[in-house]
Amino acid sequence: MDSHAATVEAGLHHRDPELHNQFDTLEQQKDTAHLGMWVFLITEIMFFGGLFGAYLVYRNLYYPAFVAGSNSISIFWGTLNTAVLICSSLTMAMAVHSAAIGARKLLVGFLSLTLLLGLIFLAVKGKEYYDKWTEHHVPGANFHFDDPERPGEAPVPADVASQTSIYFSLYFAMTGMHALHMIIGVGILLALIWKASRGSFPPHHYTMVENFGLYWHFVDIIWIFLFPLLYLISRTPAMH
């Protein structure tokens, strides 16, 4: 016990410049930052949880409308974006690994790749939104749901067509909140790339990269849930 106090006192005199003064050791500082990030991610789960809860309620109430809405969005772009995000998680994991072994150029490279993939995701998402806008599938004044003509299917009844507005409200709210998290992530990535290129993340002090990795993977996982819930509702005609 006394030795601990002694190290604290000694620590105060020649402290690592990266060590903030509320902490005794770099180890403690790192553990604390990690715990903080995990708690933050739990709040994020609750945040999206509210949306998932609303989704669950309305999908049960208006299943046919959800099927019709889901079938009207492009499975190609959705799948592509899923692949893009999974790859970006890989490059992010590689970035964290590069930081751990102190490879600065690799770190900058992988972070930039992650940034690129993130931007591709957002561009594709923007294209999808634009398509929905031109199809009048954005809820609000101009909303109008036409049955996407699918061979061998009966046309969607009028009440189901109007109920799809709830599906699209949730679609935009959920993917919009997800995209907002991506945009914030892209902003932080820019800052990280700039700092990494100046050598701010030596192997004993790259907590920021690690924590951002946790955030990026979290945003990725949210998408892994959104994709089947929004894009893949009863895509096979014989199934419903």
Add this chain to the structure above:
Amino acid sequence: MSTATQVPAALEMPRDTYLNAGYGVKSWFLTKDHKRIAILYLVSITMFFLFGGLMAVLIRLELLTPAPDLFQSDTYNKLFTMHGITMVFFFLVPSIPATLGNFVLPMMIGARDLAFPKVNLASWYIFMIGACFTFSAYISGGVDTGWTFYTPLSTSYLNTHVVAAALGIMIAGFASIFTGLNFIVTTHRMRAPGMTWFRLPLFVWSMYAVSLVQVLATPVLAITLILVALERGFHIGIFNPQLGGDPVLFQHMFWFYSHPAVYIMILPGFGVISEVIPCFSRKRIFGYSAVAFSSVAIGVFGFLVWAHHMFAAGISTYSALVFSLLSFIIAIPSAIKVFNWTATMYKGSIHFNTPMLYALAFIGLFTIGGLTGLFLACLGIDMHVTATYFVVAHFHYVMVGGMLVAYLAGLHFWWPKMTGRMYPEPPAQLSALITFIGFNITFFPQFVLGYMGMPRRYHTYPPEFQVLNVLSTAGASVLAVGLLLPMFYLLWSLKYGEIAGNNPYRATGLEWQTESPPPMHNFHETPIVTQEAYDYESMNEEEVVIG
């Protein structure tokens, strides 16, 4: 009446304190010191409290007579909405955690600061930005949704600035999340050597439970209010019944936050009372672990009772039964605390210092508030008194009689630690007494009014209700005196109060071992803990009892 605060005359203020560590605007607005941030919060929420209190005064004035004298119904709707929003989101939620908690929690566990000082400062700025949004809505014409923002009223039928008000609350919610996150991580990672979980002061336990609730519940409020704003702004239809949406879903999501938020607004009070009662009874707290775990139990059960706000909103009979039962169960941990505090006082040597007077008031008022909560958890009675003054009286007993009184207890208790000077005891004791009496005259008649059927949120009422309403308004003016007095004598004490010394109450707890006001990093040496909390018995043996 005896007090434990007679201090020798030779005390001097410590030389280096957090207050003189820097001067000027920048040293306050860019500070990362948890103590200074606590002061920033203290000043801000006091302003908001005055504003919310002014709204309450206007409401009570209007209700003096059965006829509409002062305001039209629209204005009256805005008044109670602004009163509710301001008091709940901008005073009660941050009250104890962001001020007293921010100030003493790191000291209680022997830390130099919170785990994330920058996040702590950011939380204050976020809070103030949120306040700017909400108050801009007030200024540009007001909001009249009620503090609950029920749909479809809020989304489709009102022309006031609902979006700005709701976004302001959402933003302020993130301040609350950040405070909670900081406290959780700090309690886990920053405890001094020897400070085990079961040596933590009970205030820290209750802060921990509150933080869990803040972190888990507030994000749901955030997304709910975002959906309301989107629905108003972009006409998407999630809660709008015309588009097939379900307005009751809004109530579920809103109360999923706002019932736990009731515990955000009372658990910190429990924490303060658990510090004050042992100190002024000179006795170890009775059943430490029962009090600690009941805080956590309240935090957990608090998530399972939200639909008791919706018994009259058309939820199924079976879910109403289950939620009614769960609401009864959550009374158990609260009752455990009340019994433990009472048992702590039993055979203690009780000193009636101001914090103790407030604590005693708290026990009485909170018990009434809690028991009437059980009335409301009964399906049959709830049907009769839903949306009447009975409900208004119930939650004011919990939030004002409970939390506000506990906040005042804590503010007086730690005032000497925060400022280095004692508050003057006689006027403080008087104000505690006036508050207690004024509070009961204001709100007890409202139980009767509600039982007789007077609905809440109307500015007119049948003449037979006038006597009790006049009584309530008269009580409110007494209460106002009790609440305004501390502002005067506490400010006075900043300059003229007696110098307090490190530990004016001879209290246990690490915050009392350092100087008053504490130095910038709280302790000159990291403290080492070898004792349980509240070891007043051995402290009493060591010293001759003063007073």
